[in-house]
Amino acid sequence: MRKYLERAKIIRNLPLASSIYHLELYSPKIANEARAGQFVMLRVTEDFIPLLRRPFSLFRIRKEEGILEIAYKIVGKGTGMLSKKPEGEYVDLLGPLGNGFRLPPPGTRDVWVLAGGIGIAALRPLIESIKGAMPEVNLTLYYGVKSSSELFSIDDFSEMCDGLRCSTDDGSFGFCGNVLGCVIHDWETLGTIPSYLYACGPTVMLRHVAQWVIDHSIPSQFSLESLMGCGVGACLGCAVPKKSDGEPSYVHVCFEGPIFSPDIIQWEKLL
């Protein structure tokens, strides 16, 4: 897996939902190499504030066209500056980085994909690759946000997945409650349980989902996020606590992840 540093031309950078933007970049080398679940480190400015690159999941990898799409939420200075960059400008990208998702094992029937908020941004290529490689899989997307103004690409996901269950914390659309609440509701009322599960979202959500999948012995892969310095395993700044018997132990989101099996993470130390 080769990494590239590429000057990528902005093809599109427009609002997608409440404080969420959709960035399209012409970045043929990285697009050609990238897999579902990987990320890029984007340099927002050549100035020193902010100093570090920002990690972004890939929302779509359009290999043939050499285009990468990113869906990002404005959370601070870096993403705020990014949202003001016009079409035609260039940004500096480092990638593709990280391990990426693995497909579920052959013979898997029911896959549930859980997205919390902007966590959806890492899951689209996964859904695409599962449906491409294993069309027989019955895939349900659970997509939860705070309020309906944050939902996006609903029609698109509805077409790609066999089932789509939306939830909002305020009840403005779909199930009233969080993603895990919706999952548990379906499990209790329909009696169904997935044979494989994927999740990406805020750490607090992942922590609760981890407990649920471990309790129900559901094999799964989670995409974690972390502050990052380098993105390539040089600075070791993105460590998260790993379960261990003796001495403290850590895994690193940038090069050992961002995709992890939830049973190796020491979730209670993560918040």
Added chain:
Amino acid sequence: MSATLPIDLSVNLGPIKLKNPVMVASGTFGYGREYADIVPLECLGAVVVKGISLKPRPGNPPPRLVETPAGLINAIGLENVGIETFLSDKLPFLRKRKIPTVVNIFGETVEEYGEIARRLDGVDGVVALEINISCPNVKAGGVHFGTNPSMASSLVKAVRAATSLPIITKLSPQVTSIADMAKAVEDAGTDIISCINTVPAMAVNIYSRKPLLGNVIGGLSGPAIKPIALRCVYEVVKSVGIPVIGIGGIANAEDALEFLLVGARAVQIGTMNFANPRVVIDVIEGIENFMRLQNISKIEDFIGTLKTL
């Protein structure tokens, strides 16, 4: 005429000769391989690898990083694979490519420093040891050695006795007189001094009322510390007769040239590798361009030519 001017970037650092004065700083470039797809490693003056201890270390609890204006505070806690794995799994990559490799070492006792230096003595591919006496992150680690001239001196003597490799001693800015510290380690037998390490720092959140680092205190690096580093290098150069390597916030060729101007014979680039992984190449090319424009053919003729009253 300037386009054809032959440029000689090579520098003598006491017992070491480098093809150019640009190195990467410990802890910011992993073990070299991490950036090998992006940076032609053979272009570098030398690679200084992540600090190595006798035993592997897990490092500090997260968060380990916090960004500040033009800076980065880190509290990694000297996480590393330990000397055994370094020698078996990490060093061969650099050795095979003939990349001059400086191994940054640290320990919790004088004996540990001596032991790790012994293990690296005569190891093919290693051109020097850099002793970390100044990392502010680990309570039991370097901070004591780096703030007390006599302790620093005994440490350098122990490493000197354990190895025939050139020794670089990396100094902390967190001392009353960095000139006195420099003299102490020079007298103890270090061949070269590198400075500065990170500046002890912290950051807090007023809403959660919590520190922003798992270790509470970390070390500040990046462009924010460059003026402090430049002053330290200037004072050290004036106080010792051995070569000095300048480190601290270097982001471009002009910054690197500033350190060379005040007398550093080489520089290390650290935090900026994260923002711009090709910064080292940009700096080497930028120094060359500067020399052509200024009609300087040997970088050695520029080093230490600061005009003071």
